[in-house]
Amino acid sequence: MGKVTQLRVSGGKVPKQHMWEAVRENQAGFSLRIISAASGQPIAQVKAYILAMRNAQLVELVDETGDVKDHRWRLVRDEGADHPRLRSNGQRSIHGLGLENLWRAMRILKKMTAAEAAEMASVNGVRVTQAYALNYFTVLVKAGYLIASNHDSKRAQTFEFAHGMDTGPRHPVVQRMESIQVFDSNTDKMVYSKSASVGISVASEPANDVEQENLRLRKLVTEFVETSSTGPSVSLLQRAQLELAE
């Protein structure tokens, strides 16, 4: 087999993209362990994605000896730089294609109404309603990507790119934040407040078990450093032993 042409995706990457690039680079033979190490993703998630790819007949098992993590797999159908979007049963997912189509149509036509955009984006089983397109464009106007024409009762609003805001082929992702506050006017106090993003987790929250483990270990090490003069307590030693036993 000849040299594999490098197709690395530019810009930010989702975990599955890291896994897919690792699979492409080791397409002649790879194991869950290899992909997990090369992509920096937890074994459980790598396994789920590889099984989805097997169901879609993109990869096949070649050697079943030894531990599951060391089973040998091979890529049978290369789909290029972008990771295949699959459900766990191997069917193609059309999740996110509506937004992708809206963004693509906007980039090609430069200027349009929400109704036209919805019509352009509704192809191949993807359904985009006018309200959905209008909603997305309105958020993009707030974010500074688009400029909306003035309101006019006779005709629909048109949207066009603000200068230089056609940033590339991938559509901006809208993340909604959920925030809750409880205020008690008897005591004149804020009793409770919480804000969390829905969708992709924020950087301060551990996203997967590798990150969680990392945080736990860091905490232990700091405790050790703090107790360096007095020597570690019994409970600290026990917890450290537990970590090592895993």
Added chain:
Amino acid sequence: MSVTKIVPLTNVGLLAGAINRATSRPVGLPGLVAMYGPSGFGKSAAAAYSANMHRAYYVECRDAWSKKAFLLAILREMTIFPARTMSEMVDQIAVQLSTSMRPLIVDDVQYLLDKAVANALTDIYNASQGTIVLIGEERVPASLAKLERLHNRVLEWVPAQAATLDDLRALAKSSYPKLVFADDLLIDLNQATRGCLRRAAVNLYKVQSEAAAMMLDHVDLKAWGQRGWFTGEAPSRRAR
């Protein structure tokens, strides 16, 4: 003034059909599709719809582009980190086109065809055997004829069609649902603008604002009278 340009029309269907046939062509047949026609006929609308249909990569050419700029623009569309040399870039594009099976749409291709950049296009096609859609102005077939290696790889020629009465009706209805345009008015408009949808859209806007001023909800040729159409020609000087 902002004038909406598009509704799915004749040309949208023509291009989408041609790309469908090209992507499902039997092995051995060439895979280029060329659409050509004057500006304002709705070629870009056709491109946008077809691009969504096939998740195609879309690049719009500029006159000033060098070979390298062209290759970089395609790789940017593919979100692929470009390699160092141009030959490696052609490889990257070709591999991505043939593995992903997504078509490449090159709009305003007339800017490339008369220059050395056209060879990059031939390279990409030969290396990938993918589906490549060229969209450009009237002179595209003539320019392609000079490039023999590309010319005989065209599977289908798609001349953009001038707007029909049906197209104008659809455009009028989707832009101004509350106003009724009589057929005689639309026929006269279509003749004056020679099937150019963009000009027709500008004129429909004029009709709409006049009708609003006259409080009409139905306009025909008689009501429009001798106001005339905007055809893009500069006004002739009046006799003194």
